[in-house]
Amino acid sequence: MPLNPSWVTSANSADTDFPLNNLPYGVFSTDTLDARCGVAIGDMILDMYAAEEQGVIDLTDEPLFDVPFWNELMEQGPAVWTALRNRLTDLLAEGSKDRALVEPLLVPISDARLHMPLVVSEFTDFYAGRHHATNVGTMFRGAENALPPNWLHIPIGYNGRASSVVVSGTDIRRPWGQLKSPDHDTPAFLPSRRFDLELEMGAIVGMASDGPISVDEADAAIFGYVLLNDWSARDIQAWEYQPLGPFQAKATATSISPWIVTKAALGPFRTPTPEREFEFLDHLKDTGPMLYDIDLSVTLAPGGKDATTIAQTNYNEMYYSAAQQLAHHSTSGCPMNVGDLLGSGTISGPTKPERGSLLELSWGGKEPLTLDTGDTRTFLEDGDTLTLAGHAKGDGYRIGFGTCTGTLLPALDDPYKR
Template sequence: MSKKSFVHYSEDCDFPIENLPYGVFSTNDDEVPRIGVAIGDLILDLKKTANIFRGPLLKDKQGVFKQTTLNDFMALGKQCWKEARASLQSYLLIENINNQNKGVFVKQNDAKMHLPATIGDYSDFFSSYYHAYNCSLMFRMEILKSNWRYVPIAYHGRSSSINVSGTLVKRPQGQIIEDHNNPIPIFQKTKRLDYEFEVGVFIGGELNEQGKPLKIDNVDDYIFGIVLLNDWSARDIQLWEMVPLGPFLAKNFSTTISPWIVTMEALESFKTDNMQQDPVALPYLRHDDKYNFDITLESYLKTDDSIVTKLCKTNYKYLYWTAKQQLCHHSITGCNMKPGDLLGSGTISGPTDDSLGCLMEITFNGKNPLILANGKSRTFLEDGDEVIFTGYCQGNGYRVGFGTCSGKIIPNE
């Protein structure tokens, strides 16, 4: 049975009392960023309510809720995160309706959202089986490179260009091959700008020292929560540059994330079976507990005439490599992880034509144009296009949602 809060919201609201995601916001009357929790269409200001965290683990650490980012709170670890969640749910229960009028809530529409954490390092994986398979078909490569089923493949991204939802995306420029019979590059704006529907995992806790890998048995203790993530990609720049080392300028110009971090505690009841791995993962990556999640993911394209076209409906459960395996593999060389590090999942595609997570797959690398709701077509993104991601887990009488992750393409003048 779902819990009841004194904050009113509908059953399809993204932010019920069962969710309580963390974010960082500011307002016109207080422009200093501060930590908040989403509930209904409101934000509970934790800077004003830090004294509610009176449990044995947090009573002497209330200062972490008065910071401008979540990094210090992330660093406290799993038991503190659980205690904080319990305190928040207790505060917001309908039995405590007197808390409603204490001046500690802000309307989400009146807030400006910021990046929820200082992101020191960002790595992006390639962990969806169907996306990897489709890429192999498009580029006539060996079907799933021989290492893909053994290694959670990733590249190191650029944390400086990660932006919060709503930030404009300027069309990038770079070296491009126009005629593959004459492989001499020209320098121009990308003509093949794409989105990639991913999720991002934020890392926290008292993490490993350099030279001491994390262990698969308890690596989930260091996973704080999940956001939606758009790994914007310039496909023509990418095709030229990624031999032999992989993506660089094709992806470093912008990455967009949703502003609210949905905690792993809120997602616990939505765990589902991991994808069967064949061959069985090497021992350091092997785990039998469920760590995939039934998260419905939907993407939309809004053109400059305000017409919206649904692009795909996919699911987080289509990841072949779990977040536990991604994090464990990242650290196995002794790489030291830090609170606020972000791991992208890679594009999440499903097995059907309506579950493909990027335009490159939907249009088969531009060969089969997508017809939009306004009758126009797209192979790749045009200036003025806005890409919008949503995600949610459906509970019994409530929904744990992620809000939106959006970005609009603007020209490179």
């Protein structure tokens, strides 16, 4: 599919994340405007609250954009999702008869503060990248036992904390936790010493369900995607994860990018899941290409210094699609809600530069990573800024997500010493 030209000239650049083919959804405010829904187009944001108030956007009998989140639109279902995308395309396309109505409703992105684009109902994080799972398993169990027996049959996941999901640009505080040293028999309560990032994609559920749903029904229920960094305290996790898995190690924060890229925008970039080693049970079988060809990268900038690209990979490296993850999540009868967020699991490729976590890049701390600044890292240090970026490449354009950024702040003083 070629570039769809817009009268917003900045949207026609091959370097913008937000051409007319994209139209991602976010929430913004300015010095004079309260937080409200907006659609990115080039270097501008279309004010959806004003567009609806002035009748430029009129989709339903009740307003959808009088609140600073996109859940109201999600609840309307795919027919309204499509109607909005078609209307936005008509309004912003080159030669649109409505340009005079829309142009006053545009706000420069440079003047905007970006906020959480949705109310997260629940958060589930998966462990569904084969290269990542193999790397981690090899480190802790050896190559012969790298993958648990169930891994090639079901997408493994855990229920996280929706309350700890934050938008890009939010600082992250190094957590305290119970740590166990191999040199001591008992644990100590200390700040995490092995704090890490996880490069992931997040799928947003736009349709509620109550009972098992198929892979195709799950795919239809997905509203869009965001970049996701599931910050992880590896030392806290090492002590707590047996026998029940991640808990406090993953509860500090999960950062997401501020723009929701819709499934429709990503449609031209669908790609198949990898060849299966075992045939899936019926409820998980592949029904078509449900992954996406999205280039991903991570940069690390020590405090006050330039950034180094530490990882480059692609979302097509996943073993399970978001639709398979969502379908499996529903098998027990677990109700899924509008605004549920599903983390893909760490996305790594087959080579070292494609590893999506410092745990893998430094091989558990044994192989320090040297940055362009000359600094070395095994895990994150205070003041480090992590930036995730991603885009799908079209013919003369790209579908981008913006960035997902967070800076690690030092741990507070012992919270239990009064």
